[in-house]
Amino acid sequence: MSNKPRTGLVVAGLSLGTALNPLNSSMIAVALVVLRADFGLDVATVTWVITSFYLSSAAGQPLMGKLADRFGPRRMFMLGMGLVAVTCALAPFSPNFALLCVARAVMALGTAAAYPSAVVMVGAIVQQSHTGQRSNIRSSRPLGHIQMANTSAAAVGPVIGGLLVGFVGWEALFLINVPLALAALLIVRQAAPADAARERGSFAALVRDSDIPGILGFVGSLLLVMMALLDAVPGYRWWLLVAGTLIAALFAWRELRFSPPFLDLRLLGRNRPLMLVYVGFAVFNSIYYFAFFGLPQLLQETGGYEPGLVGLLMLPLAATSVLATPWAVRAMGKFGVRRVMIAGVVLLGAVAALMWLLTGSLAIPLVLALTALMGVPFGAVSIASNQGMFVSTRPQERGVAAGIFQTCRYVGAITATVLIGVFAADGVNQESWGLMTITMLILSAVAFGVTLLWRERQD
Template sequence: MPETQRSSHFGFRFVTPLALGSTLNPVNSTMISTALAPIAVAFSASVAQKGWLIAGLYLTSAIAQPTMGRLADLFGPRRVYLISLALVAIAGIVGALAPSLAVLVLSRVLLGVGTSGAYPSAMRIFRSQGDRHGMAPPRVAMGALSFAGIATTAFGPLLGGLLTGSFGWHAIFTINVPLAFLTACLVTLWVPKDDPRTASFSRLVQEVDLPGVALFSVALILLMTFLMNLDHPLWWTLPASAAFWIGVVIHSLKRSQPFVDVRMLAKNLPLTITYLRIMLFLMISYCVLYGFAQWLESSAHYSASAAGLITLPMSILAGICSLLAARTKGLKLPFVTSAVGGLIGCACLTFIHGDSPIWFVAAAAMFFGIPMGMTSTATQTAIYVQAPAAKIGTAAGLQRTFAYVGAIFAASLLGIVFGHKPSDSGIHALAIVMGCVSAFLLIFTFFDWTLPKGSLE
């Protein structure tokens, strides 16, 4: 059956609420990039303190995504989706009224929990419908999901800049309330209801693996604390984090359904490599989204609105590339093309300065739209074919966990290269680091034997 006919089971009405809900995390992740400067002024925050607004969301999402994915597998994706949307609305209200940076970080943490239910729930629904109809991976439908996420990721700085310039930085939190309400209405009307399920609190505790979540959370928090304070290293956090990571592994090996399934990662090498690859690609993307925006406002002295507009070519290219990746028959080409795009972008960044022509500044960032657009769609397809069918929700959530760890690394790297304030030398150093990572991804992916060969149609 042709791909377009197979995807008819995932019609517009069905895909739209899933795609809209999946945009909530990307748009909230990147809208704040152009608001970091005015937030810093409002609360007298340093670069490192601003970093907690970035890392706090991703830390929470890294923990919540697999948890929400497991809940979607167990109790129904539609139910989990609607609960998540309610949390998004509450987080929007808290953020809009935040009287301090600490409360603002708290709202981002709550937002991370709420937005974490959308993507694994959507993947669970896709897989259930695909298995029901005996379909191959619905790449067009997943391409629409990816396009929505990528478009909002890439257009986030533009939207954030316009909202901040017109209504102040509070607007980037307030906008979540109507978005969550609209998505909840569409999900209620258009997404098929879950099968009737009953579950006790004891089963919830047993299946979700709360001890595993706690171990993973402490290990990641300690690691992030070390990375976010590299200018004054808290050395004790490094061995403490290592001890908890060992605890995560030991606990995982003893439990039949662990939060982080170490056995699955060890046995399923293709899936593990997919996770590590998206972590590195997303580290590059978030370095650009946050670092480039801060440099534009602090070093090149553009307004928040202008900074958002300068990223428009990157946003457009990202959207185009996400659609192109959905039409490719294999996986290697999108990943290799993404690495090449990253290399070209890094080369361009090494030549920009605060007084560079605006067209050159926009062109330098534009090439990063290639990895932003292509890696998401290709990774979704890789997860679909590599993960066990019964654990697709959990696997999709774990994919986002690795992506958010990449974002945390990006926030830490920005703190190192920018110091107290973004500068030309800082953006050049950032370009060199990202260029080395892009080169590694290009060479490794080109020779990666774990990627499926041939067409996935």
């Protein structure tokens, strides 16, 4: 087999595997109302099926990136896909909502291995043929394919999820992952080059170097802050908030002193371009997921639309985001990463402003137009931020950097889901949607300011 087709097959397998995380994060959007009815939940409680997935992903991405750098991306990718296949085969038999959330968390940990492993593998493949700045430019093509698959999966998720929930039930949201994960595993196992010689070490050394206290501190602080914002334990909101803040401070103190840290804060401190990419990407995703998780609930609860129809109404987002991604790759080659990011953030703010129209009407043509518009900045900013992360890091840091990059996506998504629970505790209606729109506009201004400050790293 020639190198070019083999490389294409590797990228196809990596794209399929990395797409499982955004696919599963978006398919669940149209199942929230059904899960509330099946398990007798309120809006704040049902969001835990989302936040459990994102908490596990947020903790898992940097860890999996570190393990990919240390033990090899091919090995970690296949391990993750195997975990996804097994978990998703068992998840439909969960007898209660708590175990369902646990299954989502374990599945997320498996999918978390895919993206950082893919970035490390792509970097190695590109470096074999190209060096210097030209390799950074050429890296945008395979990364663009992977990002296109991720963008398409996230955008088409509500469509697939709506059909699966409408015709089969929420159980199908898990079962569909089994053949997809196995296919990705087999493709990468067959076509990907063997991992280069890397550190192996003992299991005890792995546990010691994995910074378990740091992982627990990161997840614990996020968990307590979310519980405080959602008032999960009435009467203890401020105690939870103080405890979460204290644990976050202890987490930062430890990470600055532990080697190797779970979350490399020194990497962020010494690399201002990378820090700005992370902050901008987190804010961008908080805006996007306000619409992504809030709109399906608004259409079902206030508009009275069935899950299958809601999924179809989100379909234009998939189409335009797929079209926007290759355009953004070409535009970055012509105008640069920064200009594409700025253009995407400006358009995102404009679309967020237009979302206010839904406070007066939920007519199908209006919904279709807005979801189509939302797909353009989603595709453009996602791939531009992805490439901004890539060119802002050294090759030996890209596994960890890619993991943290994905963590920023989850932090943004968690922020959006928590605030939806705060604004719409009794259900998403047009009044609460108005509050969400105002919040999206404020966050758009923040994202614009951060993007203006970013410059490509000059070594």
